[in-house]
Amino acid sequence: MEIINRRQRMASVARKLRREEEKTIGLVPTMGALHEGHLSLVREARRMCDVVIVSVFVNPAQFGPSEDFNRYPRDLTGDTTKLADYNVDYIFAPPVEEVYPKNYSTYVTVEGLSEPMEGSARPGHFRGVATVLTVLFNTVRPDFAFFGQKDAQQVLVVKRLVRDLAFDIEVVVLPTIREQTGLALSSRNAYLSEEQHKAAGVLYRALSQGREVYLEGERSARRLAEAVRAQVEAEPLARIEYVGVVDAETMEKFDRIPEDRPVLIALAAHVGNTRLIDNILLQPARQKAHTGRLTLPAAES
Numbered sequence: 001m002e003i004i005n006r007r008q009r010m011a012s013v014a015r016k017l018r019r020e021e022e023k024t025i026g027l028v029p030t031m032g033a034l035h036e037g038h039l040s041l042v043r044e045a046r047r048m049c050d051v052v053i054v055s056v057f058v059n060p061a062q063f064g065p066s067e068d069f070n071r072y073p074r075d076l077t078g079d080t081t082k083l084a085d086y087n088v089d090y091i092f093a094p095p096v097e098e099v100y101p102k103n104y105s106t107y108v109t110v111e112g113l114s115e116p117m118e119g120s121a122r123p124g125h126f127r128g129v130a131t132v133l134t135v136l137f138n139t140v141r142p143d144f145a146f147f148g149q150k151d152a153q154q155v156l157v158v159k160r161l162v163r164d165l166a167f168d169i170e171v172v173v174l175p176t177i178r179e180q181t182g183l184a185l186s187s188r189n190a191y192l193s194e195e196q197h198k199a200a201g202v203l204y205r206a207l208s209q210g211r212e213v214y215l216e217g218e219r220s221a222r223r224l225a226e227a228v229r230a231q232v233e234a235e236p237l238a239r240i241e242y243v244g245v246v247d248a249e250t251m252e253k254f255d256r257i258p259e260d261r262p263v264l265i266a267l268a269a270h271v272g273n274t275r276l277i278d279n280i281l282l283q284p285a286r287q288k289a290h291t292g293r294l295t296l297p298a299a300e301s
């Protein structure tokens, strides 16, 4: 395994693998502080691709001025050990100036899909995401890129970016990995005290409650959102920021949920000072239900 810091070196290594060795390349973009959620993407990349490249880059462009860019957890040594266990071929860990050289001035905006929910709560966030991914995609030119359903809106933004800018990349989306309590794994969980960590389990319980209410036949998006919100608000340590009930493919809002459309219930909440997001996907009854939950084995949770 080689750690690459320079964009040009990454590009030339990837070019050689593609052209001379005809290898398929899988890219797993991350911000590091790796956990089992990230590693599930790496495992699938290893299964599908000849060469696996994991990028580790805390992207300043996707953080707002009052957000946690400076204190975001960074642990390249720990990440390297974990990735070596998964037989990753390359870690691309560029410093900020490599991704955004002096006078950097080109940004990518995915209109529409970037606007609701995370987009309105974090102005500029998806512009930062789409921009860094464009740089990473152009540097590595992977055949496959791997993303987690944990960031459901990001997945839609990325798929649209790939389609609209004609990147020759297949986007692979993998399910959210959760603790036994249901709490989605996140690098930001490291900010939580023990008490807050326990309280944060309410997010998934609330989303599951939303699913129950939906399965019982509720089709008012407002009432569904209220059921989820009420459950989060019952936890004194949690403060809900938004609950969105939207079309899982287009992010469109609806008053009444159509029977034939997949629905995404997504939320953001603060537990103490830590902002967490989570979501659940509800497939219409006629399609294959996605109600399965992926959790860590008990011993590792």
Ligand code: AMP
Binding pocket: 029, 030, 031, 032, 036, 037, 038, 040, 041, 146, 147, 148, 149, 150, 151, 174, 175, 176, 177, 178, 184, 185, 186, 187
């Ligand atoms: P991040 O380091 O937070 O930018 O995440 C890098 C990738 O890992 C993104 O595609 C995330 O959606 C994915 N990811 C983060 N947490 C999880 C999780 N709990 N389960 C599955 N994928 C995840």
